[in-house]
Amino acid sequence: MPVSATTTPPSSDEINYLIARYLDESGFTHSYYSFAQESRIAAKGFQGSHILPGALINLLHKGLLYLEVEHHTNLDGSERKCDVPFRVAEPHTCGLSEPAELRPLKRPRKDDAAAAPAAKKRDKKGAQADKGAERTEKTERGDRREKGEKIEKGEKLDERVLERAGKSGKGGREKVSADVLEPGFDSKQAETKMISKLYHTSPILRSAWNGSKTDTLATGAEDGSLRVWRVPSMPRNLPASAAPVLSLPDHLKPDSGVATVTISAMEWAPNGEQLAAATTDGRVLLRNSSGEFVDCVRHxxxxxxxxxxxxxxxxxxxxxxxxxxxxxxxxxxxxxRTFDFHLGPVMTIDWHNEDTLATGSADSKIFIFQFGEITPLKEFSHMGEINKVVWDPTKKYLASCSDDRETRIWDFVTGKQWSAKGHTDSVQTCEWSPGKRKLLVTGSADHTARLWDVKDVVEDSSSSSNASARGKALDCLHSISSHGAPVTSVAFSHTGRYLATASLDGRVNVWLAARLAKVAAPGFSDKQKESMALVRWYQAESGSGDFLEAQVRWSAESEQLAISHGTTTVAILNMSDARPGASAAQ
Known part of the structure; x- marks a missing residue:
């Protein structure tokens, strides 16, 4: 194959950069730092955001495959027969292993398993030898039968195999599943283990995991239908169970002149016993844990x-x-109870405890209500519409984000506030990290997501005697700039290990949160740091409904991520099989 005129060999600096990336991704922190300093790659200004993790291994693997093809192609273009493993660190000599008819069968034949050994006279020593051989044969057959049963249950090996010499040195061939391939290996079988898809006949706008029954996911669509799915924690073993469409009862069909009723909000009760779904015509639908209709209320x-x-x-x-x-x-x-203190649409609600909640509105106001009180307990405000309010895990601090491009944190007791500034457009969403380290992530219409360090909030709140003073600005640990459209949904996994960001361009990125929060080595850009933190990404097709909003939701206990993007499909990314650089695209 001719080489393009624009193709040049990689420079030593480029190779050094890939090696440094490999050391960092593999956890060799000290070696990575020493190598990065000696090779001075930080001064080279590499922009490696397009390079996925595992790039060095992936390139070596592809190069080795190319050399193998080149070595086994004759001058006339025919293939040279050889099944000896091709290794990068060993000289290669072509050859063939044992003939196919002499190789052991993959699975035992039924007639072999049922056949009885021929009876014949033997002395005592010979009988013992035969019994030992028979016992060994039965053990081998049992092992092969067990492996055969696993294959029948769906644990099939990838059809593309790596061939390597057997430990016995006889040149035997061995199939290697996709699970043990190097990071970055693009395998269709591997992708099917990463992702499963759930379907509606109408664009899906909302999804919600059951916090108690962690394998249960509800999805709500633009036509008002609901489905409740059973999603196994390991989808490679069992597919998601089929779920019936849960439509509105006939007596609850839309009013005359209304074309359809759309599911606009949906959440499970914390105990997992009830599902509440709200609609665009002001209804609230209550269903039990199986999704069966219980009641419809409207005010x-x-x-x-x-x-x-x-x-x-x-x-x-x-x-x-x-x-x-x-x-x-x-x-x-x-x-x-009804509260009517807001002067604009109510956009967001989050409960502090069993009788106190915070609300945010398009009137730029945040109220904290208590169920039995006539007037609000607290009132906070922004300079623009409030898009989201959310309490931190300790329920002491309230985060709010607004169209004024600012995110603020409020101390519930003292009323003191801190500001997170840096976005250049409306801040659409925000979420707290569940871990011990207080982190806050924000998503904005400026196409970025930002990770903030909130540790100073606690220190200032406990040490300052002036409760009404504004706190200092929060430190931005990292600005994610790899999306091409507004970031409308962000979410931490239940352990805080992963951070998912979703954009209206259909792109969903899953990051290692600790790596994004880590202070980069001197001289490294945010792009380089970001490329090292990306674990997996998913690209959805364009939405077809009237409502366009990307949403990501993590399961409460398993590392599964539900992705909806205004299409008829919800994608489930399973992070239990995550490898650096893996991807899945629709």
Missing amino acids: HNAAIYTLAWSTGSTLFATGSHDHTVVIWQADNGVMR
Whole structure:
């Protein structure tokens, strides 16, 4: 194959960069630092955001395959027969191993297993030898039968194999599954283990994992239908079980003049016993843990934008375009209280405990309500519409993000506030890390997501005597700039190990959160740091519905990520098989 005129051999600096990346990705921190300093790669200004983790191994593997093909091609273009393993560190001599008819069968024949050994006279020593051989043969057959059963259950080996010499030195061939291949190996079989897909007949707008029954996922669509799925924690062994479509009962069909009822918000109760789903015509649908219809309640006279459960699962709240917040009794759907202090649509709600909640509105106000009180307990404000409010795991601090390009953190007790500035457009969403280290991630319409260090919030709050003073600005640990459209959803996994960011361009990235939060070595750019933290990515097709919003939701206990993007498909990424540089694209 002719080499392009623009193709040049890699420079020593480029090779050094790949080696440094390999050392860092493999956990050789000291070796990585020493090598990076001696090779001075930080001064070279490499922009390696397009290079996926595992690039060095992937390139070596591809180069080795090319050399193997080149070595086994005759001058006339015919293939040279050879099944001796081709290794990078050993001289290669072509040859053939044992003839096929002499190789052991992969699985035992039925007639061989049923055949009885011929009876014949033998002396005592010979009988013992025959018994030992028979015992060995049965053991080998049992092992082969067990392997055969595993293959029948779906644990098939990848059809593309690596051939290597057997330990006995007889040149035997051995198939290697995709699980043990080097990082970056592009295998269709490996991709099927990473991802499964769930389907509706209408664009899917919302998904929600059951926090108690962690293999249960609910999905809500633009046509008002719901489905409740059983998603196994290891989808390579069992597929997601088929779920019936849960449509609205006939007596609850849309009012005249309304074309359809869209699921606009949906959440499971913390105890996992009930599912509440809200619609664009102001209804709230209650279903049990199996998805069966329980009740339909209605008090809002406009679209519901947000829904949240109290920590004890006894109450839930809805916020609507009609400027009101309604508190509902979970067991019977009775309306308990209405708050109408907001002057604009209520966009977000998060509960502090069983009777206190925070709400944010397009009127730029944040109110903290207590169920039995007439007036709000606290009032905070931004300079723009509030897009989200969320309590930290300790329930002491409230984070809020706004169209004013700012994210703020509020101390619930003292009212003190801290600011996170840096986005150049509306901040769409924010989430706290569940780990011991206080981290906050924000997603913005400026196509970026930012990771903030909130450790100083606790230190300032406990040491400062001036409760009304503004705290100092938060430190931005990293700005993710690899998306090509507004970032509308961010989420940490339940352990805090992974961070998922989703954009309207259909791209979902999964990062190692600790690596993004880590202070980069001097001289390394954010692009280089970002390329080292990327674990997996997924590219969805363009949405076809009237509502376009990317959403990512992690399972409460397993490392599974549900991705919806306004299409008829929800993708489930399984991170238990994650390898650096793996990807899945629709």
